[in-house]
Amino acid sequence: MNVIEVKGLKKSYGQVHAVRGVDLSIPAGEIFALLGPNGAGKTTTVEILEGFRSRDAGEISILGFDPQTTGHAARQWRNRIGIVLQSAADAGDLTVIETVKHFSEYYSNPRNVDEVMAAVGLEEKSGALIRNLSGGQRRRLDVALGIIGSPELLFLDEPTTGFDPEARRAFWALIEKLRGTGTTILLTTHYLDEAEALADRVAVINNGLIIEVSTPSELGGRATSQAVVSWRDGSQVKTEATDNPTAVVARLSTHFGGEIPELAVIRPSLEDIYLKMIGGVHE
Amino acid sequence: MNKIPSALNLGIRRGGLEIRQFARQRESVVFTLLFPVILLAIFGSVFKDTIAPGVTFSQYFVAGMIASGLVNTGFQSLAITIPMERDVGGLKRLRGTPMPASSYFIGKAILIAVSMIIQFALLFGFGLLFFGVEMPTELSKWLTFTWLVLLGSACSTALGIAFSIVPKSGRGASAVVSPIVIILQFFSGVFFVFTQLPTWMQQLAAIFPLKWLTQGMRSVFLPDSFAAQEVAKSWETERTFFILVLWLVIGVFFSVRKFKWDRD
Numbered sequence: 001m002n003v004i005e006v007k008g009l010k011k012s013y014g015q016v017h018a019v020r021g022v023d024l025s026i027p028a029g030e031i032f033a034l035l036g037p038n039g040a041g042k043t044t045t046v047e048i049l050e051g052f053r054s055r056d057a058g059e060i061s062i063l064g065f066d067p068q069t070t071g072h073a074a075r076q077w078r079n080r081i082g083i084v085l086q087s088a089a090d091a092g093d094l095t096v097i098e099t100v101k102h103f104s105e106y107y108s109n110p111r112n113v114d115e116v117m118a119a120v121g122l123e124e125k126s127g128a129l130i131r132n133l134s135g136g137q138r139r140r141l142d143v144a145l146g147i148i149g150s151p152e153l154l155f156l157d158e159p160t161t162g163f164d165p166e167a168r169r170a171f172w173a174l175i176e177k178l179r180g181t182g183t184t185i186l187l188t189t190h191y192l193d194e195a196e197a198l199a200d201r202v203a204v205i206n207n208g209l210i211i212e213v214s215t216p217s218e219l220g221g222r223a224t225s226q227a228v229v230s231w232r233d234g235s236q237v238k239t240e241a242t243d244n245p246t247a248v249v250a251r252l253s254t255h256f257g258g259e260i261p262e263l264a265v266i267r268p269s270l271e272d273i274y275l276k277m278i279g280g281v282h283e
Numbered sequence: 284m285n286k287i288p289s290a291l292n293l294g295i296r297r298g299g300l301e302i303r304q305f306a307r308q309r310e311s312v313v314f315t316l317l318f319p320v321i322l323l324a325i326f327g328s329v330f331k332d333t334i335a336p337g338v339t340f341s342q343y344f345v346a347g348m349i350a351s352g353l354v355n356t357g358f359q360s361l362a363i364t365i366p367m368e369r370d371v372g373g374l375k376r377l378r379g380t381p382m383p384a385s386s387y388f389i390g391k392a393i394l395i396a397v398s399m400i401i402q403f404a405l406l407f408g409f410g411l412l413f414f415g416v417e418m419p420t421e422l423s424k425w426l427t428f429t430w431l432v433l434l435g436s437a438c439s440t441a442l443g444i445a446f447s448i449v450p451k452s453g454r455g456a457s458a459v460v461s462p463i464v465i466i467l468q469f470f471s472g473v474f475f476v477f478t479q480l481p482t483w484m485q486q487l488a489a490i491f492p493l494k495w496l497t498q499g500m501r502s503v504f505l506p507d508s509f510a511a512q513e514v515a516k517s518w519e520t521e522r523t524f525f526i527l528v529l530w531l532v533i534g535v536f537f538s539v540r541k542f543k544w545d546r547d
Binding site for chain 2: 050051052075076078079081083085086090091093094098102103105106107108109129145149
């Protein structure tokens, strides 16, 4: 059974059709990235899955529960999921360890508090007041609170916005660790390299519809699209688009008698493909 | 698989956490807890008359201060701080955990109760030492005091949580809530002798719980002979009880049904 199963999800705000029929199937253990420009319906979709918003139409099963479920069933459901929201600046007067410990009490099978602190790299900030944390440290605390309940499914909403490159790498390593524990992760992000580094599959959403679901390397025909070979010939930089870059390189190598000056073979990045996809929809 | 902790258990833990957070906001702690004492000092120094044989204004005012302490600490503080917590995303985060809403409410009620007990202890202490306030000696009066405080603080807490729906943002909350409380205090006979207020003001005040709490506290802190000087020529204890229960029910209903965890 899939951890997330969505069929025909629709949601409108007045005359604005934010989500116009989204289907998603995400199996256990997968890291799935949802990509899309602002206003594409990404946040609405995720917030409906998280149980924060109602829907107008569609069937949803998250770990076998409907996110709109209430009462004790809702508590049992929330006991098995973790949510890392975009920005929270609450509880400034508590220390990191107090907050993590307190949240661990909400769950039936919490992770070990010290292990979680170590996993997110906050051991040394354990006694610090939350309001004195840096942005990146705060974000790591958000993640700690999201995973403390040993969730089977984790929602990560733009987890590394505002991170410096080093902090992002450290964060990615943390997510890789979670992958190792079998946690299913639904990630939304603006960073295409992040999706590429982490996600098993990505979905691109635009105008309230999923345009494509694929692996990052195959999205938008990326794996089979033309490569561009570029090199220097005298004072000129030359380029050639080709389906057979190896043949081009071999030909050039013969031409130059060995080393090709400033050789580069460029395949379209995930970002190029993505921009083309969301641009194409507007045409 | 272990069981999910009970709502009451989590509520008590949240209460502990709320108290810890409150205690760390030092300026606000000092101001909140000493506010009734400061008002007593000001009014007690300005109005030195007796308003009836054996009843000083300070004595009358202590009853009003305790009643408004219940309203300030519960209703006013919650209706302002909850929208602030909502603004910074704290409530939404809690909503995403298995902690039920009832635990959050219980935690707030515990914070309010503890803060109230400290406030009253300070008010009684300063009142006794510096303003010649007399404490009741009969057990029956202390029993009345106890149920008034319990019911009053429950009512005030519930209405504060319910009213937290109204302010659109944390920043604007104080501007919406504080005037309501201050006007109610004037109308309800906290700062002035109630029977000296215009009739329309008295009638308007009688809709809201503060007037009844204040009158109830007068039945505790003023001699029974003073009952004859009330509007109804009596303390109206039963009516006070029912009106407070009614407001408690209204507060709980809106808290449970309409509580907003998120900004939009």
